[in-house]
Amino acid sequence: MSSGDEREVREGRGERDGRGKAVSALGRPWRAPLDHSGPVFVAGRGAWLVDRSGHRVIDATSGALNVFCGHGVEPVVDAFLAQLRTLAHVDMAQGLAGPAHRLADGLRDIRGHGGERFFFANSGSEAIELAVGLASRYWAAVDERRTDMVAFERGYHGSTALCQALSGLPQTGHAPGQGSVRVHHLTFGGFIGAGQRSEAARAYITARLRSLLAGSAAGTVLIEPFLNVGGGIRLPEGLLGDVRRVCDEYGALLVLDEVFTGMGRTGAWFAHEHPGVRPDLTAFSKGLTNGVCALSAVAADRRVLDRLPAGSIVPYGHTMSASAAACAAASATLEHIRRTGAVEAARASGARLLGALERELSGTDGVVDVRGHGLALSVELDGPDCAGSVQRVVYDLGAYTRQQGSTVLLAPPACLSGAEEERLVDHLVTGVRKVVAAR
Ligand SMILES: Cc1ncc(COP(=O)(O)O)c(C=O)c1O
Known part of the structure; x- marks a missing residue:
């Protein structure tokens, strides 16, 4: 930072508050x-x-x-800059560019789920919106009554209006009834501290999920494998597997919010690999470009995509979706993670x-x-x-x-x-x- 920049951060650029202090x-x-x-x-x-x-x-x-x-990390910065100089971006809804293909194929290889397709957005919130949008398209084709969702009360899924409605955290701006989706929240009941990852908490949450799916129109379950903003909470061992089983019992979709846990954070490329759970949709973002630029992704299982209404488009996209430069940075990040x-x-x-x-x-x-x-x-x-x-x-x-x-x-x-x-x-x-x- 130059000394001029530093002065600016300290003092603002001339605007003053009521007491004459620079703002x-x-x-x-x-x-x-x-x-x-x-x-x-x-x-x-x-x-x-x-x-x-x-x-x-x-x-x-x-x-x-x-x-x-x-x-x-030099190789990631270099890959980003080199792609910026060659071709920064084209509208991926109109044409195509190689870096997005390479990244999608690289992600399919590391996840090892052969039937997946990868869709790109910019932020974690957008990836959640995209995943929820795909889930709702699925339900529009399969059973249009099952539009409700289940999520953790202490989950955090982002700051767009839909994501705030999905999260139950007061500090992230959730207003009751906000957003167009009806959400049923899972809680930890009276469990606190280490009790939140106990066998008893696991049984409590699983039973609550079962009763929500049995007694409501919920067709989609959205879960973070580690509740980040909600208090850095580790879920009970085995819970994700239980959630998958209960989803299967009731034909519900499992959407994992791996925005924080994806790309290696928990000591596996994705946290759901630890219990060997296969989600229907996975949203991820943090770590994807090692912070060099904004990029997020949704991995969608073919089981979901194959049930979308015939000829249906994916109802989502942004100006910068799958930007060539961001995808090049992400492929270099994958390579760096592997190599190191x-x-x-x-x-x-x-x-x-x-x-x-x-x-x-x-x-x-x-x-x-x-x-x-x-x-x-x-x-x-x-x-x-x-x-x-x-x-x-x-x-x-x-x-x-x-x-x-x-x-x-x-x-x-x-x-x-x-x-x-x-x-x-x-x-x-x-x-x-x-x-x-x-x-
Ligand atoms: C688990 C989780 N989901 C979603 C988000 C939202 O991502 P973004 O801030 O990129 O929109 C975050 C951000 O911290 C997150 O931790």
Whole structure:
């Protein structure tokens, strides 16, 4: 960042508030319009970020949870720039370009589901809309009464109006009755902390799903394998398999929201590979271009596509859908993940981090639960204030984390070295102890 740019971030460009303080023109996502609090970053490399005061922190947020291989991966940046120079984009509804074909075929190879087709959009929210749109086309052909959906109350599926209606989280702007779809929400009942991934919670959720599918017009079940914004919650072992079985019993479609968990985050290319579940539709996005540009995708099983009304089009598309440059960046990301063994690294690194955090923090004052799935790790504290304080102290110590309510979420990149893992654990443990001791 040049010193001119930096001055601009600090002081705005001439506009002043009532007290004469300079105001920046920037409006941020998920913040009040004039809220410019928080660190200002100027550089990122590997697992590290640098803020404008020169303070270096381990990026345990992987950008916006999407820089899975670490910042500044040259082959991905090079592939993106080379494609931009050759052919940035054509309208994929009119014509075709090679990079999108190559990416779709590359994704089919890694998923190993022969009968899949890949549709591209830009954001995770759009991928969810696309998947839900395909599901509703399916039901229009198969049984037009089954338009309702089932989703987790604490699920988060994005920020478009439909996605907000699907999510049950108050903080993401859900207004009851909003949107055109009727949603029945699954809950964890009275289960909290480690209880949320217990056998009893598994039985409770499965029974609730069965009763919802038996007693409503719901034909589609939408689930995140790890509830990210809802509190970094790991689902009970075996639940996804149960959900698949119950969906099959009632002929319902299973749509997985792997926007966060897809592309290696949990130590498998996709989280549903762990239990060997085959979804009907999978939406994914984060990690697909390693944060170089926006891209999301939906993998649609032929079982769904073959039942769409004859001659039916896929009712979705954007100006930048399947952009050649974005697809080239994504193919280079797949190649980089394969070449560096990032998926296996995420599994091993996640297991080491979880083991160390459990050893140091489980059962200690202020800590409700420690859990994780690959490189998605949660330290649940006894309130959002505590989580916020821990996050601030940890930042000063040298790591950048993400607060989800009472939980401090760690989602570092897979390039984390052993020494960086130790540092990250050390900062977090010190942060929790300091905050709890000071109360
Ligand atoms: C599980 C999940 N679904 C959907 C989304 C929405 O993706 P986007 O912000 O790219 O629209 C997110 C974003 O954090 C997510 O974590």
